[in-house]
Amino acid sequence: MHQPILQVAGLTMDFGGIRALNNLDLDVSEGEIVALIGPNGAxxxxxxxxxxxxxxxxxxxxxLFHKKKNRQISLLGMKPNQVTEQGLARTFQNIRLFSQMTVLENVMIGRHCRTKAFILGALLRDKKTMQEEDEIIQTSHEILTKIGLQRYENEIAKNLPYGAQRRLEIARALATEPVLLLLDEPAAGMNPQETIELVNLIQEIASEGQSILLIEHDMKLVMSLSERIFVMDYGKKIAQGTPEEIRNNPAVIKAYLGEEVDA
Amino acid sequence: MFTLQEIKRSLLVSIWFVFLTFPLMVIRVDSIEKTVQWRWMNMVYVAIGSFLLSFVFRYMLQRKEMKSDDNGDDDKKDKTGRSFIHQGLADPRYRNIILGSLLAVALIFPHVFSTYQTSIMTTALMYVVLGLGLNIVVGLAGLLDLGYVAFYAVGAYTYALLYHFFGLGFWVALPIGGLLAAAFGILLGIPVLRLRGDYLAIVTLGFGEIIRLVMENWGEFSQGPSGVSNIPRPSFLGIDMSLDTALIYTYYLMLLFVIFTIFFVNRLQDSRLGRAWIALREDEIACQAMGIDKMKTKLVAFSLGAFWAGIVGVIFAAKTTFISPRSFTFIESAIILSIVVLGGMGSIIGVIIGAFILILLPEYLRALSEYRMLAFGAILVCMMVFRPQGIIGSIRRTYTYKKQTDGEVS
Incomplete structure (x- = not known):
């Protein structure tokens, strides 16, 4: 078994009197695709x-277990940007691109936390800054080529077709060099053709050793992609296991379809 | 377009305008002779004027909508770099010619025109820098700042008071004024930048007023409402200059600052920091999720914007040799903000053109000075309807890649 890179234990989240998450445990190992599923509002x-x-x-x-630093880091209490710096990158359920920026610039923003240039660098444009800038452009370009968006590079992000916008979000997240990539409903609103392309893309990314945790509604996508599945309902984990196990788990069927009533 | 319905609508518009302007245009109370004058002719003028203008307005609106209908064509134009100004500047040959001739005109300007003209032009240049400074905060980082004039005041008072109390000269005060304004920017920024949009606008508005009120009421420190006078003009190696020479000198100084500012702001815009600002404007949550420190990035934008305001403040104090709290009222902030909005948020050329329009037009139309605010409002309304992106919208930079070090065009 690989080393778990993300370990969540006893996670509880209250909004006022409502317990949105109840004592949730979850772990993701290196190089694994893990899915988190559950009915709406789970x-x-x-x-x-x-x-x-x-x-x-x-x-x-x-x-979060950092392979390079070979130690565990608690993400508790960190700001979102610090979490990203530690190596978690995410996409959003409702697309949140920088819509007035070009596609390439969107990905370049992802490089922000891996680069350093600041005011003086920007003003003086010294050699180091220019090298860094070149590196940002080059890396972003490579990521876009990998994702298959290079022909859109200089388009304004909001003019992209829907499927391409979703892929751009993934590209942007990849630019932060994540230890673990979090995808929040990557296939939401996609047509079947786009979904197939997305599955291929995710598999390709995973084949390079990228660990992925994804939330998804599309069962076909989840079953074909993930190695392990966690099922949630009402903030609690109700099942976990391989796709095969989940498919036959009575608790999961109950959560999704309701209980069978004998006449 | 002259259907019955259209005429009816214009008629309604003109009646409405007559009603609105009735107390202003028609009734005049002569308080000495205790009579009321009824100027009915004015009412007729207003009625006819608004009737005709409403036709023009509707025609323009129709044309604009027609344009956005076949926007397939329009989009293509957008991509290749919209206006001819941008296209001209994109080509390095034309760019050198355009910039060269502009510089030449700017250089010979004070020798061709009168001192009065030079003085006005200096003021316009000051507003160019102020606009570019605020453009960082509002145009790039998307933080609506209505108290920008406060930093301008900090710069001006820094020089005035440093001279008054310690006898420090212009060149020493210049960086101190800028840095102090930047420090005030950070000081204000830390508690305030958690807020967004309207809330931020209100708090910054309050801050601007606080600075002005402190200066007005803290008599022993800032000499209160009577202001600080006899501030020396900028010096040059201690040479004694006549008033005319000093004004021309100030003009060249300001020109130099404008060039520096354009140079720096341009570089900032195209840097890692500039991209972070724009991303922050677009989507704050996504921005943080991409690893950008929201607080730090905002603070830098705020203090850099304040820095330029402080520098211009020092030059302002030196140019007018007299400052009082009345120079730093809210209307100044509003004008600078209008420059940015009118010119085009985030666009350097736009802001420059905006500054020239808003500062020079009122100067040359002094005859109509009574209606200045009216025209101001009308211009802004028309802008928002017909060109919400400003006179010159900003265009995103495109990159090309080769495997060499020369990976980009700039």
């Missing part, structure tokens, strides 16, 4: 927001 996106620092969880622990 708390999947809340989970993402807690992990990425947008919400502050009420209780629990979130630890």
């Amino acid at each position: 708390g999947k996106t809340t989970f993402f927001n807690c992990v990425t620092g947008i919400y502050k969880p009420t209780k629990g622990s979130i630890d």
